[in-house]
Amino acid sequence: MSEKEKRGFASMDAQKQRDIASKGGRAAHEKGTAHEFDSSEAKAAGRKGGRVAHERGTAHEFTSQEARTAGRKGGQSRGKRTQMQQPSAEPLEMSAAPKLEPSDACCSNGPPQSL
Numbered sequence: 001m002s003e004k005e006k007r008g009f010a011s012m013d014a015q016k017q018r019d020i021a022s023k024g025g026r027a028a029h030e031k032g033t034a035h036e037f038d039s040s041e042a043k044a045a046g047r048k049g050g051r052v053a054h055e056r057g058t059a060h061e062f063t064s065q066e067a068r069t070a071g072r073k074g075g076q077s078r079g080k081r082t083q084m085q086q087p088s089a090e091p092l093e094m095s096a097a098p099k100l101e102p103s104d105a106c107c108s109n110g111p112p113q114s115l
Contacts, residue, residue: 028034053059
């Protein structure tokens, strides 16, 4: 028996399929009917994809150096994002903190004296 001939969408080249799918996605978002992942759905999808990649043996195995670099990069990115969300929060300078004398510290020389 001969190989089944592709018809319709399957017969188009990959670029044409992408163009049509892209138009459909844009239209759905404009119409308001597109599905938008919430964080829990995205987390579940990522977990599922990672599990499958490990089962297939196609998952990237990080070296300790790559893991350190990725963690540092993620931490820096998160810090920048946090700063952009809270523009009024400026880091305190050390000179802005009040200077305490030893006598100001609580219980430094025994219990507080009554006046």
